[in-house]
Amino acid sequence: MEVAKKQIGNIIELKLSGRLDAYWSDHLATAIDEAIRQGTHNLILNMADMSYLSSAGIRVLLKFFKQLREIKGSLGISSPSEGALAILELAGLSSFVVPDPVIGDLEGQLSDPRRVEKETTVYHVYHDSDSGRLDVSMVGNPLKLSTANFTEADCRKVSFPDSTFGLGIGAFGSGFDDSRTRFGEFMAVSGIATYLPTDGTNVPDYVISEGLLVPELDVLYGLSWRGEFTDLIRFDAKTEAPGVSSLSEIVEFALETTSADSVGLVIVTENAGLVGAMLKRSPVAVESAGGPFAFPAVREWISFTAERAFDRSLCVIVGVASRRTDLPFQAMLRALKPGTSLQGHFHAAVFPYRPLQRGRIELNQTMNSLFETETLQSVIHLLADDRELEGVGQTELLRGACWVGPLRIPAN
Numbered sequence: 001m002e003v004a005k006k007q008i009g010n011i012i013e014l015k016l017s018g019r020l021d022a023y024w025s026d027h028l029a030t031a032i033d034e035a036i037r038q039g040t041h042n043l044i045l046n047m048a049d050m051s052y053l054s055s056a057g058i059r060v061l062l063k064f065f066k067q068l069r070e071i072k073g074s075l076g077i078s079s080p081s082e083g084a085l086a087i088l089e090l091a092g093l094s095s096f097v098v099p100d101p102v103i104g105d106l107e108g109q110l111s112d113p114r115r116v117e118k119e120t121t122v123y124h125v126y127h128d129s130d131s132g133r134l135d136v137s138m139v140g141n142p143l144k145l146s147t148a149n150f151t152e153a154d155c156r157k158v159s160f161p162d163s164t165f166g167l168g169i170g171a172f173g174s175g176f177d178d179s180r181t182r183f184g185e186f187m188a189v190s191g192i193a194t195y196l197p198t199d200g201t202n203v204p205d206y207v208i209s210e211g212l213l214v215p216e217l218d219v220l221y222g223l224s225w226r227g228e229f230t231d232l233i234r235f236d237a238k239t240e241a242p243g244v245s246s247l248s249e250i251v252e253f254a255l256e257t258t259s260a261d262s263v264g265l266v267i268v269t270e271n272a273g274l275v276g277a278m279l280k281r282s283p284v285a286v287e288s289a290g291g292p293f294a295f296p297a298v299r300e301w302i303s304f305t306a307e308r309a310f311d312r313s314l315c316v317i318v319g320v321a322s323r324r325t326d327l328p329f330q331a332m333l334r335a336l337k338p339g340t341s342l343q344g345h346f347h348a349a350v351f352p353y354r355p356l357q358r359g360r361i362e363l364n365q366t367m368n369s370l371f372e373t374e375t376l377q378s379v380i381h382l383l384a385d386d387r388e389l390e391g392v393g394q395t396e397l398l399r400g401a402c403w404v405g406p407l408r409i410p411a412n
Helices: 022-037 055-070 082-090 101-109 142-146 247-258 363-373
Strands: 002-008 011-020 042-053 074-078 114-117 121-127 134-140 156-159 164-171 184-189 192-195 205-208 216-227 231-237 262-273 276-279 302-304 314-322 343-351 378-382 396-408
Touching: 002 022, 011 022, 011 055, 022 042, 022 055, 042 055, 042 082, 055 074, 121 247, 134 156, 134 164, 134 262, 142 216, 156 164, 164 192, 164 314, 164 343, 184 216, 184 276, 184 314, 184 343, 184 378, 192 216, 192 363, 205 363, 216 396, 231 247, 247 262, 247 314, 247 396, 262 363, 314 363
Parallel strands: 011 042, 042 074, 134 396
Antiparallel strands: 002 011, 114 121, 121 231, 134 216, 156 216, 164 184, 164 216, 184 192, 192 205, 231 396, 262 314, 262 396, 276 302, 276 378, 314 343, 343 378
């Protein structure tokens, strides 16, 4: 079987020639999956030259029909041969067949909001509120991480209900003594909290708000912010080189969009590789000559990404960013891009790849669907690796959605 791809506006047509049997069904599945990963959620399969369709091929059609329908996309069949149409009718799939004018109708449905094109990325901005603000506060002292001498006096119980976001070092537990061997990177979004334990299990855990259940963590230090986002930004990296968008580029556009110097963000994105680090040991009263970041002790304390990790996965990124250098939580911020004043702190929850619905999407619905149906793989603190020779650079993204709002900074 041969598969020929053709772009028709915002639709991809795959023209199939030959037999779609068990041998070739994987070939078709790969072609459809690649089209979806490229950001196309409306596909047409032209079966004019298809001579045979088996149950294995029908299974592929059903799989992607359901997957695309869930994200408001579509999979249709056009111009089926007499033999292909007969099999589709017997299988009860004749409703998949669409007349040629429908292709134009599908293209017309994909209307865009305000469009902004930059050097590497195309953005579409949905403005939701002129008055949205995110009230931010800091818990604990992040500078104590350099000596890993956190004690019970540093631990605070922090809850993360809906519309509250956060990140830092914490653990699920019944208090400091219960959590002392498990403190690791945590993040919270839309009434969901997750963290990566440092007790050797290396399996991330999470709690989803349900009824009276609200996620709570024992927190050594962190940031939390609560309120309303002002904008939803959809972004797509251009296909020409470099073919990716850096995290700092997305953040810079978010600052530009909100006309703010400090913002809170949630990003759900297909990525081309994450760069960052994860704690391997809990930073609680552990003796380490020179501190945990001194060489060679750092090898036992922190796992760094020597190259971009979790590429082609889907991740949720939570964080704050600012161009200011006088913030009350300045100790939480790290440079996002060398040579600029852009700073931030971001954690990411990593999931297997799945396509994102195009256009406007709801944050709470997206987060709940992701955490409830997909397997959480890791939680990572994103960092820019700007070492002169060995550094791998920044986290790189392909396409996604970014909710952003200005931070209301408390007085010092």
